[in-house]
Each structure stands twice: as C-alpha cells, then as structure tokens.
Amino acid sequence: MRELYIDGHWSDATTTTGGRAVLNPYDGSTITTVAEAGPDDVDAAVAAARRAFDTGEWPSTSNRDRAAVLRRVADLLVRDRELLARDESVDTGKTLAEGRIDVDDVTGVFRYYASLVETDSGRAVDTGDPNVVSRVVHEPVGVCSLIAPWNYPLLQMCWKLAPALGAGNTTVVKPSELTPLSTVRLVALLAEAGVPAGVVNLVLGAGSVVGAEMVRHPGVDLVSFTGGLATGRRIMAMAAEGVKKVALELGGKNPNVVFADADFDTAVDYALAAGFFHSGQVCSAGARLLVQDEVYEEFVAEFARRAELIRLGNGLRDETECGPLVSAEHRAKVERYIERTIAEGARLVTGGTRPDEPELADGYFLRPTVFADCTAEMTAVREEVFGPVVTVERFTDxxxxxxxxxxxxxxxxxxxxxGDASRAQRVAGALRHGTVWINDFHPYVPQAEWGGFGNSGVGRELGPSGLDEYREAKHIYQNINPAPMRWFSGARKEA
Incomplete structure (x- = not known):
C-alpha cells in the first residue's frame, strides 16, 4: 500500500492501522485497500511542501513554464480518460458517462488556467506622477492544503490544483477517504507531467484526523475545502488560529423555479436532471423545485411519472441512468430525511424506498423520490439532503x-x-445565489466563477477569481527621479 506521495516518492503510511478498504457502492464489494495517513505523514507532507516553496524552483518558475506543465497534465488526462472515468464510476457509483464528462471538464480547467497564467503580467497603476512607475504583481500564497469531497473527487480536486499550481504554490492534497482512487491516479499524472518533487504531496485518510491536521498545521498558509457546512465551520475556526487564508464551498439548497409559461416538456426533463443526476449527490442539485400554481398539479404528476422510469444500476453498464448513493451510512442519512419529511406532512408522490430488484440488493440504492405540497419550514426544504430527493413547492406570482x-x-x-425574457432577467437578478441558470440547469464553464452566498461558503473557484484565491497581490512603487524632500528642517543643508 504505497499510495501516499510525499516529496516526490510513493510511500506507505507511518500508521499501523492496516489501511482502509475502498468499497464499490454498487454492491458493497472491496475495490482495494489504501494506506491511511496519520499526523506524522501530514507533518512530512507539509514539510516537503514548505521546502519546495521556500527553497525550490516552482514558485520562481516562469508563468510560461508553469503553463506548459498544466498543458501536459491536460494531455495526460486525455490519454487516460477511460481509466480515470472508470475510477470515478466504481468509486462513487456514478455512471461511466458521468465519469467521462468529469474528466473532460477537468481537462478544460487545466487548459484554461494554463492560458490565464501565461498571459498574466500584472497591472500598471497610473499614479498621476510622471516620475513614478507603479504596478501590481501577484505572488503565490505558499503551502496550500486542498481537501476535496467524495461526490466529485477528481473534478473538485482539479478545480483547486490547477489554479494553485498555476499560481506557483506548493500543495498537500487529500481526497475523501471514501473515494481516493482518481486522486491517486491524478497525482501520478502530475509527476509524469513534470511537477517537481514536494510541489504536490498526497495524503489519504479520515477528515477528522488527516484533514484536521492539514488545517491546523503551522506550516500551511491556505486551506481550500469543499464539503459540508458543519465541517466548513470547524475548518474556518481552526484556520483562524493561524490567520490562514480559506476558501470554502459548503453546498447549497438550490431553487429550480418553473413559471407556467415555460416549455412544459423541457422544464420537466431538465428538472429530472437537476434533481437526480448522480443520485442527487451534487452541491448544485435542483432539489428544491418551485412550480407556479397554474401548472403545479400537472407538473408534479409528470415529473413523478418520469422519475419512476429512471433506470438504476451499475454505473459501468450503458443502460444505467442513475447509480447508488456513496455509502450505506449516507443512504441511512437520506432515509432519515425521507421519514422526517413524511412526518412533517409532505405528500410522498413516488419513491422513498429501496429498489426491489435482487441485483441491486447489495448496493446503496434509493429510488428517486418526489415530495409534493412542501413548505419552506420543512427540514428537507431547508437542509441539504444530498440524495435523490426532490421537494416541490407552489407559488402564485x-x-x-x-x-x-x-x-x-x-x-x-x-x-x-x-418564456418571458424580461421576467427571466428580473428573477435572475433578484436571486441571491452565486450561479443562476435561465432555461437550463447544471452547466458550468472554467472561465466563470463558481461559489455561493451565505452558508454556501467563502471565496470562489474557477474564473480569474479562482486564480486570485491562490495569489497575494503586491504593489511595487518606484520613484524614477528621486530628489531630497526637505520635509524636516534637520534634513536641510546649512546655508
């Protein structure tokens, strides 16, 4: 079990736990067993990243050369697309088609940041004084702890790594202990692409042990975390002790608003994807469906009818449209939300139970679930369920x-x-959410910022702001024609 990567070398953990089994959510079988790091491994990884930043070549490498490495990573992602997509499918339960989309998306992210870094030359500042040359330049923050979630392990890690490396930082990365496989393969590709030793260090293990140590370690300058709100709050508090920079993406409870004049068939179709893509285990899932009175009953009925037709199964099979939840524990959590939503008075239209098919019995499956007649006070409407559960509310205007x-x-x-373009723009402008789609759901592009308001987090990923999260701005002010100021009398020459 040599899955830790520290200072340019693959190694086993210093702990004696015997490693952690990685399970296939489709049938509960063990895919492999991986090393499980402890505090000493984190300390070694941070020390390697610190040396690589303070005395290594990467921070001072030219933007052009760093961009070339990012492009090589993108090329290797294309080469190993099928291997990585399969890793994502067997590890998370998502379909192979979804895994391929993820690999294609992260390839685009690396290429975007390569181009952005290569063209960055700082900013000239006009001071109004012809004797002054003033400019703002950017420098890397330092050592970055990057912690990714289990639902999009490759995607979320690359959203952090591409800008962090492009800016010249060194890193310690940790995927979720549930889904480490694609990150292990990614780190091998980074080394193959020419990322120097110590610049990327990989540790595996539980967030409560390994993740916490990555946050509070005094050698770390920045923490980027994607995950749940409660964990994000603890990370923010721990990081505050060292006044570390933080970037947090902590999920959402995302409204999908359907007016009566929308194209009915298309809106239903997209609502299915919004709510049930990857079994609803998506931070931007449209799990909160708001439908106007005039079409409410018809929309709920058709939405539920189509939800019942979604084909559950092994993500590696072409006919599968929706895979399992990531773990037995997570499924039990979602089932508790279902029970509570029924108790609070919502109308269960479809789903809410495990499938009956014998071939799915060993996996962590739940049928797509639709609740109607929901109100804003219900727990499942307010909290992130993170499963195949959609609540439907009605509105008048x-x-x-x-x-x-x-x-x-x-x-x-x-x-x-x-169908009203003016209304679309008014509502989009009024919504207090970091991304608003009009007559669409789920797409993103590397060039546009991703992040949220309120409890959805702090900072942004992707876009120019995603690069700025990993940089410090420095103002350089040069007086090109200095002369004595004669401000204080003691500085004046005697007559």
Whole structure:
C-alpha cells in the first residue's frame, strides 16, 4: 500500500492501522485497500511542501513554464480518460458517462488556467506622477492544503490544483477517504507531467484526523475545502488560529423555479436532471423545485411519472441512468430525511424506498423520490439532503417565487424557467445565489466563477477569481527621479 506521495516518492503510511478498504457502492464489494495517513505523514507532507516553496524552483518558475506543465497534465488526462472515468464510476457509483464528462471538464480547467497564467503580467497603476512607475504583481500564497469531497473527487480536486499550481504554490492534497482512487491516479499524472518533487504531496485518510491536521498545521498558509457546512465551520475556526487564508464551498439548497409559461416538456426533463443526476449527490442539485400554481398539479404528476422510469444500476453498464448513493451510512442519512419529511406532512408522490430488484440488493440504492405540497419550514426544504430527493413547492406570482427562492441560508445556485425574457432577467437578478441558470440547469464553464452566498461558503473557484484565491497581490512603487524632500528642517543643508 504505497499510495501516499510525499516529496516526490510513493510511500506507505507511518500508521499501523492496516489501511482502509475502498468499497464499490454498487454492491458493497472491496475495490482495494489504501494506506491511511496519520499526523506524522501530514507533518512530512507539509514539510516537503514548505521546502519546495521556500527553497525550490516552482514558485520562481516562469508563468510560461508553469503553463506548459498544466498543458501536459491536460494531455495526460486525455490519454487516460477511460481509466480515470472508470475510477470515478466504481468509486462513487456514478455512471461511466458521468465519469467521462468529469474528466473532460477537468481537462478544460487545466487548459484554461494554463492560458490565464501565461498571459498574466500584472497591472500598471497610473499614479498621476510622471516620475513614478507603479504596478501590481501577484505572488503565490505558499503551502496550500486542498481537501476535496467524495461526490466529485477528481473534478473538485482539479478545480483547486490547477489554479494553485498555476499560481506557483506548493500543495498537500487529500481526497475523501471514501473515494481516493482518481486522486491517486491524478497525482501520478502530475509527476509524469513534470511537477517537481514536494510541489504536490498526497495524503489519504479520515477528515477528522488527516484533514484536521492539514488545517491546523503551522506550516500551511491556505486551506481550500469543499464539503459540508458543519465541517466548513470547524475548518474556518481552526484556520483562524493561524490567520490562514480559506476558501470554502459548503453546498447549497438550490431553487429550480418553473413559471407556467415555460416549455412544459423541457422544464420537466431538465428538472429530472437537476434533481437526480448522480443520485442527487451534487452541491448544485435542483432539489428544491418551485412550480407556479397554474401548472403545479400537472407538473408534479409528470415529473413523478418520469422519475419512476429512471433506470438504476451499475454505473459501468450503458443502460444505467442513475447509480447508488456513496455509502450505506449516507443512504441511512437520506432515509432519515425521507421519514422526517413524511412526518412533517409532505405528500410522498413516488419513491422513498429501496429498489426491489435482487441485483441491486447489495448496493446503496434509493429510488428517486418526489415530495409534493412542501413548505419552506420543512427540514428537507431547508437542509441539504444530498440524495435523490426532490421537494416541490407552489407559488402564485413572480414576487412570491423570488421570496421563496431566496428563503434559504444557502446561496450556491438556482434556475428560472420562463418564456418571458424580461421576467427571466428580473428573477435572475433578484436571486441571491452565486450561479443562476435561465432555461437550463447544471452547466458550468472554467472561465466563470463558481461559489455561493451565505452558508454556501467563502471565496470562489474557477474564473480569474479562482486564480486570485491562490495569489497575494503586491504593489511595487518606484520613484524614477528621486530628489531630497526637505520635509524636516534637520534634513536641510546649512546655508
């Protein structure tokens, strides 16, 4: 078990736990057993990253040369697309098609940051004084702890790594202990692409042990974390002790608003993808469906009918449309939300149970679940369920739709469906969410920032702001024609 990568070498952990089994959510079988790091391994990884930053070549490497490495990584991702997609499918339960999309997306992210870094030359500042040359330049923050979640292990890690490396930082990375496989393969590709020893260090293990040590370690300058709100709050508090920079993406409770004048068939189709893509285990999932009165009953009925037709199964099979949840523990958590939503008075239209098919009995499956007649006070409407559960609320007019959509502690993403272009722009402008789609759901591009308002987190990933998270701005002010100021009398020459 030599899956830790520290200072340019693959090694086993210093702990004696015997490693951690990685399970296939489709049938509960063991895929492999990986090393499990402890505090000493984290300390070694941070020390390697610190040396590589303080005395190594990477921070002072030219933007052009760092961009060339990022492009080589992108090329290797293309070469190993099928291997990485399969890793994602067997590790997370998602379909192979979804895994391929993830690999293609992260390839685009590396290429985007290669181009952005290569063209960055700072900013000239006009001071109004012809004797002054003033410019703002950017430098890397330092050692970055990058912690990714289990639902999109490759994607979320690359959203952090590409800009962090492009900016010249060194890193310690940790995938979720549930889904480490694609990150192990990614780190091998980074080394193959020419990333110097110590610049990327990989540790595996539980967040409560390894992740916590990565956050509070005094040798770390920045922490980037994607995951749950409660963990994000603890990370923010721990990072504050060392006044570390933090970037946190903490999920969402995302409204999908459907007006009566929207194209009915298309809106239903996209609502299915919004709510049930990757079994709803998506931070931007449209799990909160808001439908206007005039079409409410018809929409709920058709939405539920189509949800019942979604084909569950092994993500590696072409016919599978939706895979399992990531673990037995997570499925049990989602089932508790279902039970509570029924107790709180919502109408269960479909789903809410495990599938009956014998071939799915050993996996962590739940049938796509639709609740109607929900209200904003219900637990499943307010909290992130993170499973194949969609709650449906009704609204009467535009003002109520906006009020309901904004009635959340989160603010990651949302969508509006309407045939009225003016209304679309008004509602999109009024929604307090970091991404708003109009007549669409889920797409993102590397060039546009991703992140949220409120409890959805701090900072942004992707876009120019995603690069700035990993840089410090420095103002350099040069007086090109200095002369004595004669400000204080003691500085003046005697007559």
């Amino acid at each position: 535009e003002a109520e739709a906006v009020a309901l959509a904004n009635d959340t502690d989160y603010g990651l993403a949302g969508a509006v469906w309407t």
